[in-house]
Amino acid sequence: MKVNVLLGLVFFFITCLNTLNAACQANNQANVPIKISFINTINNIPVVLDSGNYTNCWNETFNINALKYYISNVQLQTAEKKIAAEKNSYHLINEEDSASKNFSFTASPGIYKTLSFLIGIDSLMNVSGAQTNALDPLNGMFWTWNSGYVMFKLEGYSAGSAVIKNKIEYHIGGFSGANSVLRRVELNIENSAVLLDKNSTTEIIVHTNLSKIWNAVHELKISKTPICTTPGILAAGIADNYSKAFEILKVIHP
């Protein structure tokens, strides 16, 4: 008899766990999908690696052969300051890999007014050892001699650059102190992102104008500073500049 009671209790627990699990799943299902896409441009001309010719505000012509940056800690916020934060939110936007230029997550239903994210990887994750996926050092966005992620990378050529092969090389990183390059971008969503239907995906298209790298806050010229590959004042200045490059192009409601 005792055995039966015990078995009965165990059975009861298993049933409870199953119910709980189902409830959790139901709760998850109630969340609404949202997709964030990135389109990189120079003065509204889409970036085409290796072939495009672009001009910055100083009339310096250049092309780009690599463009990668991290977007992390993505959040949506309603007018009432209710926040929907993406979990484990780390993305490497790589111009070469079109699949990397958008990502999706789910948020609780709501009418969202603000999209915000960090350009780069938060400082904690820079000191937490070996990571994987977007944060895998395999992606070539991790410094091996001075630990930390390269938050933003732009490489190319310009006749204005006097260094070897007329290179432009911006490897922007540094996560601590005055020269941290971490910048949080908050973008107002015009007409709101209405996330109510769990069966359809709303898409926010973020558009960059990367020519801002040379003049948004600080005036920088390729001819003077074609290379920046260490944390410091210059890197922080470039980060100030590119943080102004992001804006929302449109929101697509299905």
Next chain:
Amino acid sequence: MLKIKIIISLLIIVVMASAFIYNEPPHKLTYLKLFIPRGWPRPTTNIFATNPLTEEGFVLGRKLFYDGRLSKDGNFPCSGCHQQFAAFSTYGHDFSHGFNNNLTKRNAPGLFNLAWQKEMHWDGGINHIEIQPLAPLTDLKEMAETLPRVLQKLKEDTAYVRLFKAAFKDGVINSQHMLKALAQFTGSIQSYNSRYDKVKRGEDNFTVSEKLGYKIFLDKCNSCHKEPLFTDNSFRNNGLIVNSKLPDSGRMSITGNLADLYKFKVPSLRNCSITIPYMHDGRMFSLSKVIDHYRKGIDTAQVTLDTLLKKRLIISEQERIDLLSFLYTLRDEDLLKDTRFAPPNYIQPAAKQEH
């Protein structure tokens, strides 16, 4: 009635059993614990907090540490520059040898008690033990390899496929697992059984000279090379004359701060009799020369010179000899000979028969 009971019991058993059908067999790991010697501080960082130390991870890490395939041409395993008999430094080399007849830029430090180190490298540029191997592995003057190529080599080796499966639940061969396994091995290398330690534990006694040397050590050296780790993990400029042929700004190259110019990490003095030569560029080939440096070689004109060294240390000839005898007691034979840290499948040579 009994029949009904039996039927109900059987039913319950079947239902319960079905819950386990879709579960994979449990992945068995043998958990290990880092030993914290009595009287030692807690480790500076809990290096195994997000990388649980297991026998399986340790064994994988040891194989990786001794595997030349982590380098481009197969000739430069981690153990090439970090030799157990030299307390995991490069014995007798100021600079270590690397790919394509290159020399490294700095002297290879010994590896032990790494859980008590905040930063790795002479300039402290590496902030976590797990990512340390990336530096030598990708440096063109050291192992000169790339991560994708190393992972490819590992994936093609069935022994590694098996070891990764044993060490990690999903068994995936990726950089994270490789680096975590290496950290389990290197983080386990500990040194706490030198004669000094035995004296401290009351298991042995110093000779008169060693005892005098210990007193001099406490008086002149312990403020930076602090017991029981024999380093305070700080970065200091100890007044080496700047080598114009090998400019090295030290800590400043990491922080960008002018106040850190020519500062290097204070190395542990444990096993110092076997980690020859000394200093970040290995310029001194004997401990006597090191003591001489602090007696009469300090470049006092340097702006960032450590305040404790503004006055040269006064150590007499006899004191120098006593200090040396003390320093020799810091050698830990257990570390140098522990087969657990030796290459995989290492067979200890049979002891010589005495006739």
